[in-house]
Amino acid sequence: MSTALLKFDDLVCGYGDTMVLRGLSGAVGPGRVLGVLGRNGVGKTTLMRALTGFLPLREGAVTLGGRDLARALPHQRLALGMAYAPQEDVVFGDLSVQENLWLHLDDRDPDRYAACLALFPRLVERTSQRAGSLSGGERKLLSFTRTLGLRAALSILDEPTEGVQPENIERMVALVRARKAQGASFVIVEQNLEFLLAVADDLMAIDHGECLLKGEAAEFGREALEAHLMV
Numbered sequence: 001m002s003t004a005l006l007k008f009d010d011l012v013c014g015y016g017d018t019m020v021l022r023g024l025s026g027a028v029g030p031g032r033v034l035g036v037l038g039r040n041g042v043g044k045t046t047l048m049r050a051l052t053g054f055l056p057l058r059e060g061a062v063t064l065g066g067r068d069l070a071r072a073l074p075h076q077r078l079a080l081g082m083a084y085a086p087q088e089d090v091v092f093g094d095l096s097v098q099e100n101l102w103l104h105l106d107d108r109d110p111d112r113y114a115a116c117l118a119l120f121p122r123l124v125e126r127t128s129q130r131a132g133s134l135s136g137g138e139r140k141l142l143s144f145t146r147t148l149g150l151r152a153a154l155s156i157l158d159e160p161t162e163g164v165q166p167e168n169i170e171r172m173v174a175l176v177r178a179r180k181a182q183g184a185s186f187v188i189v190e191q192n193l194e195f196l197l198a199v200a201d202d203l204m205a206i207d208h209g210e211c212l213l214k215g216e217a218a219e220f221g222r223e224a225l226e227a228h229l230m231v
């Protein structure tokens with residue numbers, strides 16, 4: 001796909017001498033969502049760390065908008081338009097909800113968060129509370145909101161719905177679709193197949209650091225995905 005925003009080719013990487021990813025390739029076009037599926041421990045989070053530069057590659061390449069990211073550190077990738085909401089350690093617990101939202105930004109443009117905060121009143125109610133006092137699902141919502149507020153060309157979300165209430169998951173679907181309609185792209189790791197199928201254009205399933213299946217989401221039946229991927 002020559003028009004891909006993000007491209008990753010033959011990624012090999014891991015921890016110490018153990019290679020977790022064993023030659024993964026994929027691409028994400030503008031305004032598209034790549035959903036990444038797989039059982040626990042197969043390397044989904046490791047792939048996100050490889051894309052975002054938190055883990056060095058042993059082999060392979062990542063490009064964003066045609067630019068090779070080999071030398072780009074995580075904060076430089078963010079400046080180039082790649083935002084990341086990791087699976088763990090999603091907020092600064094000692095800071096307030098509000099501080100979490102504004103800490104990393106130079107401007108105070110309220111429009112950044114308007115769409116998310118309109119749908120997540122819980123965060124507005126708790127704006128001056130310590131983020132550490134939020135439930136796990138609320139912290140995920142805060143991380144999701146902060147990441148969408150960056151208005152990045154590409155957002156990488158690792159299990160964004162983990163612990164989130166069903167009504168808020170539906171709102172997350174609406175927010176991702178709205179960003180997509182504006183041309184934004186996403187890579188989303190999820191265990192929640194319903195959420196993923198509601199937003200994904202393309203799917204990629206991983207097992208043992210290798211690609212099990214890849215293609216347009218519409219090609220795959222839900223039952224087949226469940227049978228292959230759920231424990």
Ligand SMILES: Nc1ncnc2c1ncn2[C@@H]1O[C@H](COP(=O)(O)OP(=O)(O)O)[C@@H](O)[C@H]1O
Pocket residue numbers: 015020038039040041042043044045046047
């Ligand atoms: N920081 C780490 N150090 C060593 N091994 C790790 C580390 N993080 C993950 N792993 C191992 O890498 C493999 C893939 O983990 P991960 O990418 O987190 O899987 P997933 O996100 O699909 O559940 C697992 O065997 C896990 O134990």
Ligand SMILES: [Mg+2]
Pocket residue numbers: 044045046087158
């Ligand atoms: Mg993970």
